[in-house]
Amino acid sequence: MSQKPFLRIDNIRKRFGPIVASDGVSLEIQEGEIHSLLGENGAGKSVLMSMICGMVRPDEGEIIYKGQSVRFNSPREAIRQHIGMVHQHFMLVPNLTVAENYILGQGSALRVINDMDEVHAKIRELSDRYALDVRPDALIEDLSVGEQQRVEILKTLFHGIDLLILDEPTAVLTPQETDRLLALMRDLVKDGKTVVFISHKLDEVMRVSDRISVMRDGRVVNTVNVADTDARGLARMMVGRDVGMELARNPANPGPLVLSVENLTCRSETGLPAVRGVSLHVRAGEIVGIAGVSGNGQTELSLALSGLLPVDGGRVVLNGKDITGLDPVRINASGFSHIPEDRHKHGIVMSMSLSENTVLQRYDQPPFAARGMLNRRMISEHTRDLIKRFRIKSRDEDQRIGDLSGGNQQKLVVARELARNPDFILVNQLARGIDIGAMEFVMEEMLKQRDSGRAILLISTELEELFAICDRILVMFHGEILGELPPDRTRLDELGLLMAGKTEQPALAG
Amino acid sequence: MEQVNQGVRENVYPQAAQALYRTLSQVAISAVTPLAAVIVALACGAALLWLNGFNGSDVVTVMIFGSFQDMRSVGEILLKATPLILIGAGLCVAFRCKIWNIGAEGQLYVGAIAATFVGTSIDGLSVWVHAPLVMLAGAIAGAAWAGIAGYLKVRFQASEIVTTIMLNYIAIILTSYLVTGPMKDASAAYPQSARLVREAWTPRIVSDMRLHVGILVAVVLAVALYIFLQRSSRGFALRVVGQNPHAARYAGMNVGRNIMIAICISGAMAGLAGAFEVAGVTHRLYQNISPGYGFEGIAVALLAGNNPLAAILSGGLFATLRSGSEVLQITSQVPQVLVLVIQGIVILSVVAFAKLRDIIRIVA
Numbered sequence: 100m101s102q103k104p105f106l107r108i109d110n111i112r113k114r115f116g117p118i119v120a121s122d123g124v125s126l127e128i129q130e131g132e133i134h135s136l137l138g139e140n141g142a143g144k145s146v147l148m149s150m151i152c153g154m155v156r157p158d159e160g161e162i163i164y165k166g167q168s169v170r171f172n173s174p175r176e177a178i179r180q181h182i183g184m185v186h187q188h189f190m191l192v193p194n195l196t197v198a199e200n201y202i203l204g205q206g207s208a209l210r211v212i213n214d215m216d217e218v219h220a221k222i223r224e225l226s227d228r229y230a231l232d233v234r235p236d237a238l239i240e241d242l243s244v245g246e247q248q249r250v251e252i253l254k255t256l257f258h259g260i261d262l263l264i265l266d267e268p269t270a271v272l273t274p275q276e277t278d279r280l281l282a283l284m285r286d287l288v289k290d291g292k293t294v295v296f297i298s299h300k301l302d303e304v305m306r307v308s309d310r311i312s313v314m315r316d317g318r319v320v321n322t323v324n325v326a327d328t329d330a331r332g333l334a335r336m337m338v339g340r341d342v343g344m345e346l347a348r349n350p351a352n353p354g355p356l357v358l359s360v361e362n363l364t365c366r367s368e369t370g371l372p373a374v375r376g377v378s379l380h381v382r383a384g385e386i387v388g389i390a391g392v393s394g395n396g397q398t399e400l401s402l403a404l405s406g407l408l409p410v411d412g413g414r415v416v417l418n419g420k421d422i423t424g425l426d427p428v429r430i431n432a433s434g435f436s437h438i439p440e441d442r443h444k445h446g447i448v449m450s451m452s453l454s455e456n457t458v459l460q461r462y463d464q465p466p467f468a469a470r471g472m473l474n475r476r477m478i479s480e481h482t483r484d485l486i487k488r489f490r491i492k493s494r495d496e497d498q499r500i501g502d503l504s505g506g507n508q509q510k511l512v513v514a515r516e517l518a519r520n521p522d523f524i525l526v527n528q529l530a531r532g533i534d535i536g537a538m539e540f541v542m543e544e545m546l547k548q549r550d551s552g553r554a555i556l557l558i559s560t561e562l563e564e565l566f567a568i569c570d571r572i573l574v575m576f577h578g579e580i581l582g583e584l585p586p587d588r589t590r591l592d593e594l595g596l597l598m599a600g601k602t603e604q605p606a607l608a609g
Numbered sequence: 610m611e612q613v614n615q616g617v618r619e620n621v622y623p624q625a626a627q628a629l630y631r632t633l634s635q636v637a638i639s640a641v642t643p644l645a646a647v648i649v650a651l652a653c654g655a656a657l658l659w660l661n662g663f664n665g666s667d668v669v670t671v672m673i674f675g676s677f678q679d680m681r682s683v684g685e686i687l688l689k690a691t692p693l694i695l696i697g698a699g700l701c702v703a704f705r706c707k708i709w710n711i712g713a714e715g716q717l718y719v720g721a722i723a724a725t726f727v728g729t730s731i732d733g734l735s736v737w738v739h740a741p742l743v744m745l746a747g748a749i750a751g752a753a754w755a756g757i758a759g760y761l762k763v764r765f766q767a768s769e770i771v772t773t774i775m776l777n778y779i780a781i782i783l784t785s786y787l788v789t790g791p792m793k794d795a796s797a798a799y800p801q802s803a804r805l806v807r808e809a810w811t812p813r814i815v816s817d818m819r820l821h822v823g824i825l826v827a828v829v830l831a832v833a834l835y836i837f838l839q840r841s842s843r844g845f846a847l848r849v850v851g852q853n854p855h856a857a858r859y860a861g862m863n864v865g866r867n868i869m870i871a872i873c874i875s876g877a878m879a880g881l882a883g884a885f886e887v888a889g890v891t892h893r894l895y896q897n898i899s900p901g902y903g904f905e906g907i908a909v910a911l912l913a914g915n916n917p918l919a920a921i922l923s924g925g926l927f928a929t930l931r932s933g934s935e936v937l938q939i940t941s942q943v944p945q946v947l948v949l950v951i952q953g954i955v956i957l958s959v960v961a962f963a964k965l966r967d968i969i970r971i972v973a
Contacts, residue, residue: 407859430861447856451848451852458845459856462842462845462846463843472840472842
């Protein structure tokens with residue numbers, strides 16, 4: 100390095116209970132650059148940046164900022180050092196005005212800021228300089244998400260920044276708003292500020308960055324100049340795993356059509372179009388994969404298929420029966436099993452026992468219930484059987500599932516969903532957050548299910564997972580299926596390009 | 610740490626002993642914390658009294674044991690325990706479903722109105738028909754009143770905390786209006802309803818005591834609600850909705866319907882308590898039919914850790930404290946406000962210890 104780094108992170112470690120969020124991260128940020136942090140959900144990007152801005156304290160390691168070792172105990176201390184962060188979830192009070200939000204926590208109990216005119220003037224000036232269109236007297240709750248984000252960015256400018264950290268800022272924006280944000284980042288750098296841009300969207304990162312660091316599993320895998328890389332290489336770095344998994348598998352023997360999806364559209368919970376006309380078919384005895392960088396509509400697709408998100412248009416047919424927009428209880432009863440992406444949100448009830456979690460859907464059906472009462476003996480027996488068959492490490496069937504490791508929790512979800520004898524299994528992130536052993540086990544179980552004639556749709560951001568068990572791989576980008584590939588490792592580059600949204604054949608120059 | 614401890618235990622104890630140890634320690638944690646809460650609260654109360662120039666420990670002793678003088682006074686305690694157990698056990702069900710029904714007081718009043726109506730307007734039925742009919746009327750009215758708040762929550766996401774509190778005011782003022790207007794006993798000078806016909810009265814257990822069969826109904830229903838929550842399919846669904854509504858939806862449970870059932874059960878229990886106050890105790894509807902049983906019931910449920918079975922005990926404890934404070938007012942110079950302060954400390958301490966219990970559970 101020719102110049103001294105503006106910010107150096109040295110071997111930072113952070114654990115939350117059993118979860119390692121940062122596993123010895125080292126990173127250097129130069130003054131006046133746009134430095135992107137790229138990585139999958141859970142790779143440790145947000146936690147790392149929260150440590151820089153004083154929200155979270157590292158367990159080990161050092162942060163050197165402007166040549167000095169710093170250790171912030173609160174965001175306030177970081178703000179005083181001119182470090183600002185815009186979080187994924189905005190930190191604004193909805194029923195206060197923009198100006199009121201800015202002076203929150205300023206001053207003290209004894210010294211009240213009383214010159215609001217000055218505050219308003221300063222906000223107007225900054226807003227004009229960066230074309231942010233922020234009115235100081237606007238109520239936060241009246242603003243759109245995009246506007247609120249500009250309010251957040253202006254807040255950091257208001258307090259004065261040299262370093263601005265943006266955590267997944269484009270996740271909530273429309274393409275036009277995204278363009279505007281990227282332009283703003285360029286303007287800020289022109290004024291001598293430094294920007295750290297956290298994202299998992301390859302194209303945006305390629306468009307705006309000077310340098311890019313790729314994070315995976317709580318570590319920085321690599322830092323590259325944007326000129327020296329391309330979307331293909333980045334995709335590889337993001338999803339690549341060192342362990343190549345080779346599972347013994349028979350050739351697929353697809354039978355009759357089980358699930359057909361025609362032109363499905365739906366919106367995300369924030370109301371933005373998320374799935375835009377997806378069509379796909381899954382036959383009995385095959386595993387169809389959906390690859391894609393996360394945030395391209397996969398979450399919404401799986402929620403819409405399982406009845407947890409309203410469908411705007413299109414049709415979902417399971418075993419010849421139209422299940423479009425039905426409620427989950429009817430979809431569940433049609434031979435549909437769902438291994439959800441967010442285990443803790445949808446998959447299990449953390450405070451309940453393994454037994455109770457085993458009968459989450461069948462709590463009122465025989466043999467687990469009779470005349471409205473639970474048959475606890477049957478439930479216990481069934482759970483013990485699953486624990487044994489899936490080698491779930493637990494004390495007994497009455498243990499709280501929250502006390503189990505993530506891998507064992509996932510095994511129980513898989514066990515439960517398979518035990519319901521489904522015709523179709525929707526899997527979103529089969530092996531997220533679980534160890535290699537458990538991963539291989541659940542994958543082998545999926546192959547067994549396939550061979551016994553079940554139709555499986557596996558949505559995953561882990562290419563290894565898809566290559567290991569899928570018979571066909573579809574690529575999803577911006578809510579659409581861009582193409583289909585065989586699970587052939589030699590065509591990884593093609594897959595990476597599709598994942599970056601490039602459908603045309605690549606020129607072989609780069 | 611946790612893992613290590615468990616590992617050690619596994620080596621030392623055989624399987625069965627381990628299970629027993631676990632159960633016992635769980636029971637101990639569940640039982641000790643509420644007990645500790647009450648003891649700490651009473652100690653604080655004693656200190657407070659001492660600061661005000663009273664002999665604190667004597668006063669507290671009177672508060673707890675003063676009401677245990679003879680069978681009659683025990684009967685009076687049980688009489689007060691009846692609505693507290695009913696409401697407390699009912700609220701356990703709502704709270705388990707994470708429905709914060711603060712409206713038991715209003716549901717009690719509406720139950721009392723319905724019971725009065727059925728008890729005064731019908732005549733000539735046998736006691737075997739009329740008395741249960743009065744109870745049923747109270748329960749249905751309470752459930753319907755709570756159902757309003759439930760519907761507003763399910764349909765419009767209106768906070769049940771706000772709506773149930775508002776419905777309390779409406780029910781209490783409605784009662785005042787009825788006993789001064791349409792339902793007023795024409796021959797009486799005071800605002801009160803006509804007397805319920807004899808057959809509508811809740812039968813007494815012993816003829817010369819005020820204690821009525823309501824206490825038995827309360828205990829039976831509390832046990833039934835415990836079994837409902839722990840052993841029935843519907844109770845299971847209510848608990849899942851309370852613990853993780855997203856998982857409930859994923860599993861195909863109808864979140865709205867379960868919320869309605871939970872809040873209506875708690876409303877029915879409060880309405881039944883209101884019916885017993887009229888049909889079992891006063892035999893007429895008055896403006897202030899409840900001395901705040903609906904609010905104390907919240908503390909009963911909290912102290913019971915939202916377990917209807919434990920609500921029987923905690924309901925009994927709060928009834929004892931209430932009786933004791935009445936004895937105090939008669940026999941000593943302790944001002945009533947101080948007694949109320951001590952009751953307040955008990956409730957605060959219960960909440961604090963409930964939090965502590967969660968922490969201990971996590972650590973243990």
